[in-house]
């Protein structure tokens with residue numbers, strides 16, 4: 001069965017989320033600082049009551065499906081919900097679906113022991129704490145085989161030394177989930193690292209510097225140094241050497257949720273652009289009547305629809321029982337086109353608003369910068385394009401003959417052999 005309609009039973013929920021985000025959540029973007037600063041008195045005063053409304057509606061933390069102990073409805077509905085949450089910086093945290101806590105809760109639910117779930121997953125899902133996911137290192141981001149932070153076994157403890165880079169929300173997090181090399185000599189390079197859950201107040205962890213970028217209210221991406229940090233055996237998440245497999249488990253869904261929130265941001269930019277071009281006049285007519293403006297509107301709308309369809313198809317594939325690994329061609333394609341879509345649409349929005357568009361009164365410059373963020377975090381665009389090409393080309397076999405089998409004169413011969421020779425041959 002093929003349908004482009006939302007489930008009619010779920011549509012009222014989406015409508016409720018849409019109104020709630022636009023009317024009550026978006027205003028927070030203008031008056032609050034970092035959305036992860038959950039102990040800020042203003043966060044407690046303003047965000048906690050909204051979270052309570054979401055919980056009462058049964059829409060809290062829907063990223064975990066029932067198989068992982070959550071109330072989720074599957075990836076397709078989650079995608080449609082994220083399309084609404086993404087209209088506001090505070091949308092995801094108001095609904096309990098903010099990165100990196102979503103991915104972290106997913107791997108805690110998948111791989112955590114009963115004890116780890118009680119200690120870390122439960123408070124994380126309740127947003128009593130926030131967390132940090134730390135893989136990247138100063139000397140190598142896109143190539144995880146360059147990571148050097150290592151743990152050495154001493155008795156029933158692990159002693160960790162090294163440096164981590166761009167660990168988002170390290171300052172506000174209660175714990176890190178960190179990739180650490182535990183077996184540098186393992187035969188497979190992808191089995192050399194293990195994942196650890198590390199309380200952020202563990203002695204020996206230092207925030208060397210917090211980095212930020214244009215448009216963010218606070219600097220929240222940490223350069224971390226770990227010096228003789230001791231953690232018990234029980235701090236390991238999953239088994240030894242499993243860090244890469246665990247990371248992949250969280251990244252598939254994470255990339256999809258980012259994509260849907262990005263779609264929401266691009267849609268907002270587009271809606272603002274449309275309102276402006278039908279309202280602003282120059283040389284005797286509204287901008288909307290100029291053909292070069294119309295081209296920009298058409299290009300943005302087409303990009304939005306193409307992007308949305310690919311996301312929804314991928315979410316649908318996940319709901320058919322395919323794990324993220326088996327549909328990585330789709331996931332990487334979504335991830336690869338996401339920065340370009342936002343960059344193009346936010347740039348057109350900025351340009352078509354003229355000087356106002358460039359000013360601090362408009363969010364477009366922030367969103368253009370954000371397009372670079374999403375082109376790097378969770379794997380750079382180039383790497384995802386390589387994955388798409390690799391996966392696509394797996395389905396093709398080598399043709400040994402010097403000329404391809406579809407060369408015209410051979411096709412004509414085959415066609416004649418099949419249908420005989422008649423007068424109609426071109």
Ligand SMILES: Cc1cc2nc3c(=O)[nH]c(=O)nc-3n(C[C@H](O)[C@H](O)[C@H](O)COP(=O)(O)OP(=O)(O)OC[C@H]3O[C@@H](n4cnc5c(N)ncnc54)[C@H](O)[C@@H]3O)c2cc1C
Pocket residue numbers: 100132133134135136139140141142143165166167168169221372373375376377378379380381382383
């Ligand atoms: C806002 C933000 C938040 C982040 N949060 C986290 C976090 O919470 N935890 C965490 O662990 N990491 C985080 N990261 C780090 C992110 O994963 C890395 O930035 C990313 O992996 C790229 O690594 P790099 O920055 O070292 O760039 P590099 O690896 O040095 O890449 C440099 C350039 O080379 C390109 N490139 C890379 N590989 C290839 C290739 N194979 N072929 C062609 N070109 C290539 C890149 O696109 C880039 O343009 C975050 C990054 C950003 C920007």
